[in-house]
Amino acid sequence: MSLLRKPWIWSFVAAGLVWFVTIMATGGASTIGLTQATLTFAAFSVIVGTGQMFVITLGPGNIDLAVPATMTLAGTVALKYMDTQDALILPGLGIAIGIGIGVGFVNYALIKALRIPPIIATLAMSFIIQSAAIATNRGLRIKPPDAMADFTTGLTLGIPNVALVALGITGVAWVVLMRSVYGRQISAIGQSLPAARMAGLPVDGLRLATYVLCATLAAVCGFLLACFSGGAALNMGAEYLLMSIAVVIIGGTAVAGGDSNVPGIWGASLFMFLVVSMLNTYGFGAGVRLILTGLIIISVILLASGRQGATR
Amino acid sequence: MTATPLLSVTDARVRFGEVRALDGVTLAIRQGECIGLVGHNGAGKSTIVNVINGGLTPQEGQIAADGAPLMHWSVTEARARGLRCVFQELSLCPNLTVTENTRLMHRGSLGGWGWRGRARAVISAALDTVFPGHGINPAATVGALSIAQRQMVEIAMAFSDAGIAPRVVILDEPTSSLDAGLAAQLLDHVRRFVGQGGAVILVSHILGEILNTATRIVVMKDGRIAAERPARAFDTAGLVAAMGSTAKAQARGTQGGRDAAEVLRLTLPRGLPFVARKGEVIGLAGLGGHGQTEALVALFEAASPAWWPARDPAVTFVAGDRRLNGTFDLWSILRNMSVASLPDLARRGLVQAGAEAARGAEWKDRIGIRTPDMGLSILSLSGGNQQKVLFARALSTRAPVVLMDDPMRGVDIGTKQEVYDIIRAEAAGGRTFVWYSTEMDEMTLCDRVYVFRDGIIAADLSGDAISEHAILAASFAGAA
Known part of the structure; x- marks a missing residue:
């Protein structure tokens, strides 16, 4: 069956299983609540994960570790600028996007001009961005405009709005990756940078665009998350460092680059949230919960990569 | 032709899915022979080479060494019997030095204390023999060498002796990255090696090399042997005809002139x-x-x-x-x-x-x-x-x-x-x-x-x- 050969199917199987086990524990009482919460929280991972996926597609060594700091800075600055006024929502979003674009440019400038490996360049960049966020925020917690708070916490036809936004973003990302010239070209770069260069591709432009895209999605995610949680906090991006990478890998994207897929990010994001919910539902302590989360992630990756190895 | 073959393949058949790569090939290699193997791309040259060197087990057919049929034939077994192979796609580790690559190649015999010195001596001796005046430093990293130098190292490695002397050497397109001078040095060495009782299988698209170096020429076509004769029975035209293609005289273009843009x-x-x-x-x-x-x-x-x-x-x-x-x-x-x-x-x-x-x-x-x-x-x-x-x-x-x-x-x-x-x-x-x-x-x-x-x-x-x-x-x- 061709569906079983897709590397992303396993993250959905795992997510479905965990969902079922969790529902069982509560006797089906919280089915709708759990599903809505899962969709909401998964949406944030999906948005940052999509950006990270594009960067990972560029091949070995490409990664953006500045994602959490970018989220924090974009959320902080945008909320401070909007100052709870509904009229300033669009310019606020514009500022968040602008921050993302700027961070992406500087990231690639460090990588290219100073020839620093991406993992170091983006990590160094994240300290600078985080410091900028601290300087702007100064510990204040500014509320988001009411309209934004309502939108990010609201539902449309029973589905959380943020999940719909994430769905839209991933829909576009899927088309871009699978069908567009740009998607084809970054996949070429991921397989062999010298070969892509000698095939005449503008490799520097493409890599720059990809780092900008990743930082921009992180900034948009930071903006939404700050509005959703009632204000920007300095540590709000922290958990998305590992999360953004984990959802890409669990989703079946090749770590070595050149072979990525979008649906897997959804499966993996749902799964990651559900595992924590399940372990909470069963009343495990924090220590046990972390150990089990790690073990479950490892087994899903093993399962998915095992299938891939067999079909190639 | 009466001597026991060093190695023989009888009626080998190999299929890759729908593609029949070898369709009943019988080939024997004797001491003091240089077999020239020619044919189109996809004629089965690389496949028969891989069968001989133990990298590929044919679905049908037999392999015998020194007259005795073999049950198990593998790369390790082949190397132990003195069979060496230089591949078309170069196979050295680019991040290691020439000496270290030599150690890898002669895993069994270059171990223990002081392997670096011995490996260096082995590869230097081989390079000096095959390519006198090569100018390659054995301490250089392979990745820093030019593609021609890498090919020289790989060839020298095949002819090097670190305990098990080479008896049969397979050269698959050995001169593809070498210029005329280096190619001549290599072919001279092949003749010397064969003269001393070694055996060589030479795969090449450059027919002059084959005609001047081989003692026997095997022409492959569509996974079979299309012709097999002593080298002196062939000339370029005959060889091209046996491969099934016709050489055309090339007219030089006159379009691009000194006055064009x-x-x-x-x-x-x-x-x-x-x-x-x-x-x-x-x-x-x-x-x-x-x-x-x-x-x-x-x-x-x-x-x-x-x-x-x-x-x-x-x-x-x-x-x-x-x-x-x-x-x-x-x-x-x-x-x-x-x-x-x-x-x-x-x-x-x-x-x-x-x-x-x-x-x-x-x-x-x-x-x-x-x-x-x-x-x-x-x-x-x-x-x-x-x-x-x-x-x-x-x-x-x-x-x-x-x-x-x-x-x-x-x-x-x-x-x-x-x-x-x-x-x-x-x-x-x-x-x-x-x-x-x-x-x-x-x-x-x-x-x-x-x-x-x-x-x-x-x-x-x-x-x-x-x-x-x-x-x-x-x-x-x-x-x-």
Whole structure:
């Protein structure tokens, strides 16, 4: 069956299983609540994960570790600028996007001009961005405009709005990756940078665009998350460092680059949230919960990569 | 012919899915023999070589060594019996030094304390024997060596003796990256080795090498042996006829003239400037590694923007080192071909599957890519067919200048003729070709030849002035 050969199917199987086990524990009482919460929280991972996926597609060594700091800075600055006024929502979003674009440019400038490996360049960049966020925020917690708070916490036809936004973003990302010239070209770069260069591709432009895209999605995610949680906090991006990478890998994207897929990010994001919910539902302590989360992630990756190895 | 064969293969059959790679091949190698193995791309040469060296177990057939049939034949077993193989795709570890690679090759016999010194002695001795005056430092990292030097190391490694003496050496396209001088040194060594009782299987597309070196010639076609005779019973025409292709006399083009429009210029720090005109076929000649590839890359970098997509591509590139800067291994044949012309096949940024497939089908026919389906993986093709895909990739762009970096490595003579014809036709249509090749014959097909020496252009030959003699003279002038 061709569906079983897709590397992303396993993250959905795992997510479905965990969902079922969790529902069982509560006797089906919280089915709708759990599903809505899962969709909401998964949406944030999906948005940052999509950006990270594009960067990972560029091949070995490409990664953006500045994602959490970018989220924090974009959320902080945008909320401070909007100052709870509904009229300033669009310019606020514009500022968040602008921050993302700027961070992406500087990231690639460090990588290219100073020839620093991406993992170091983006990590160094994240300290600078985080410091900028601290300087702007100064510990204040500014509320988001009411309209934004309502939108990010609201539902449309029973589905959380943020999940719909994430769905839209991933829909576009899927088309871009699978069908567009740009998607084809970054996949070429991921397989062999010298070969892509000698095939005449503008490799520097493409890599720059990809780092900008990743930082921009992180900034948009930071903006939404700050509005959703009632204000920007300095540590709000922290958990998305590992999360953004984990959802890409669990989703079946090749770590070595050149072979990525979008649906897997959804499966993996749902799964990651559900595992924590399940372990909470069963009343495990924090220590046990972390150990089990790690073990479950490892087994899903093993399962998915095992299938891939067999079909190639 | 009565001596017991060192190694014999009887009625070997190998299938890869639908493709019948070997269809009943029987071959015996005796002491003091050099077997020349020739045939088209995909004729089964590499497959029989892999069966002999233990890398591939045939679905049917028998292998015997020293007259005794073998139950288990593997690479390890083959090496223990003194069988060595130099592969078409170079197989040294680029991040290790020459000495360290030697240690890896002779795992069993170069272990223990002081292996570094012994490995260095073994490889130095072999290099000195095969390529006197090679100038390769065994402490150098393989990745820092030129492709010719890497091939020299690999060949020397096969002839080196660290406990188990080589008895049968298989050379698969050994001279593809070597210039004429080094190739002659190697073939001299092959004759010496055979004279001392060794055995060699020589696979080559350069028929002169085969005719001058082999004692017996085996011609393969469609997975079978089409002819097998002593070398003296063949001449070039006979060999080409046995392979089933006809050599055509090449007419030199006259389209590109001195007065045509200049399309490309490269000013080198010293020596003559490089100038290319519309419709010219320009050869870059000289000994291997004297700056030809660097000049091609410089031309490419200067004309191909790395930051912005070019609206009208100025140059396109055909790689010679497929694995380094040629193929995209995760992709299909079609995607490998179309990658350089995606903007032309797209509407509003989206690749049009129909247009892409049509372009693929057109070039599959035009350049003769042997595959049932362009959707198959690029790795399903033989080396020569992969090279055709790279040609199709470059020729299907709109770029008016095609840069070629020794693109005929490992391509059979029939395919070469087809590609030469396409190059001539495209040049007649106004395209410019800049062609680096280590094969002298190909230089005589060019309108003009720049001879490189020590990184600079030492001579500019055109028309009838292009000859093997003139090129060699310019390559060596001043060196003596």
